[in-house]
Amino acid sequence: MTKVIEADRGFQVWWHLTRPHTLTASFAPVFLGTAIAATISQHDINFLLFFAMLMASMLIQAATNMFNEYYDYKLGLDNENSVGIGGTIVRHGVAPKTIMMIALSFYGIALLLGIYICAASSWWLAVVGLICMLIGYLYTGGPIPIAYTPFGELVSGAVMGMGIVLIAFFIQTGTVTWEAVLLSIPSMILVGGIMLANNIRDIVGDTEGGRKTMAILVGRERAITILSLFFIVSYLWIIGLIIIDDISEWGLLIVLSLPMPLKAITVFRAHKAPKDVMPAMKYTAQTNTFFVFLLGVGLLVGHFLS
Template sequence: MKPATAADWVSGARLRTLPLAIAPVFLGTGAAIVATGAGQFHWVRALLALIVAFCLQIGVNYANDYSDGIRGTDNNRVGPARLTGSGAAAPRTVLIVALSFFGLAAVAGLLLVIATQQWWLLLVGAVAIAAAWLYTGGKRPYGYLGLGELFVFVFFGLVATLGTTYVQAGTVNLESWLAAISIGFIACAVLMVNNLRDIVPDKASGKRTLAVLIGSTAGRAVFCVFLLAPFLTVGFFSLFYPLAFFTFFVLLLALPACLITVTGRTAGELILALKLTSFAGLGYGVLLGLAFAL
């Protein structure tokens, strides 16, 4: 096997998941502007929050590559080849890269703590990094126990959105809570369709994801609930923020993703649904966040 190329490392970062890091920051920043008043935009803190989210997302992707690879979970995967599982990169190298991104997230988070003087946020950051590692790492990874969706809901929904609002406004409001829950559901949808794609090899390797536990048919239905329920929030916010109505245009991505997931049978179809879902999350976060801000 030839050594991993730069393109392989970029692929290993799983760029299609990065919208999950961007969307909560847009939503949290928009909610913070509502809380502090028009024109009160702490762009440095917003940027640091984005760096934390980006680095955590990339770090957990590489950590997942490493942990699944050394367990042999990725040996028969149906999606793109992984660095560790394919042998393109040494496990230790992938681990170092994963830990490096966690370290970058910690540095950006520390700068946020210093800026806000809210030292208790150090504990939140430490728990987030530990949870990111233990998703597939350690002796009993909770990602193998059907708890992956709970992880992404809490950390890529609640913590990312509410944390972004808090470090800018010093408080959280109804906008941030409802937005956090909504984007958390979309993050769960991304993970669900990803695990539906891998349901056969995951079952064979003993990786008990939620998709494996409830089965393919129920998993597809749950995916649609995760992805479409957040638009109820859009309807509510449209009563108070007229621009929020434009977030309904994201259904042009979400509805095809649901149709493909419900009817699709091949890995390629589910990969397309994954991409559509990820970009739906990005569109949701950007459009609703701008509706708050403007």
């Protein structure tokens, strides 16, 4: 019985290391890009490519989280009281080099999946994929980590939000269209919002650690306002596409996700302690997941009913 409990705890340690609440930032864009391909471009979907892309994206996201854990520990930013981290190093005594080896192993598996995707679509994707993997490493690694600058939201949004949507679209269609670009913009904004929410929560610790994130530069209250604008623009963007008849009214399914951003902003306004604003992190991540998923579903329903 003791061994079962210990094994369960061991699994939980490694599961938390991946920071599962962030993995939706890779799942949702893959689904959206594939839905756009099935509707706007009316291509038959290659489900093997879809699942390969989905797995590769989630592995890269998990590895990026591990790089974050590793380098934040090395720079002295994480301790056993830090919130929002996997905690495998500072709380559970896992060797930092083990974290790095797991992250690189995930990259290796993603690379193999990428080779399959390229062979089935285009080898130009190899260049794009390697750039995405490099950015994932440089986000918290390298001489000037991107996460320590005001550009973390922009880079993460462009790569994990828009980039994944367009790659998922390309491997199904062999091209990238303006329609796909326009529909990927809310995903880009909302993934950037996840990073901004993270930086709002960590604003005190990041300031002490020498980071220069957007939240630090503009201040906590303005950062919360910017996050609110991220949410507002995302919803208005899709409503605008419906008004100009670029997509069907089924795109309005996104309004079902509205409670999530409202809760996120409410929590951020009411609390400041990192532990107390953790629900806001969850709601922000859920906004991205439900919004993008509902948009994809709306596109599919509108297509099949037309």
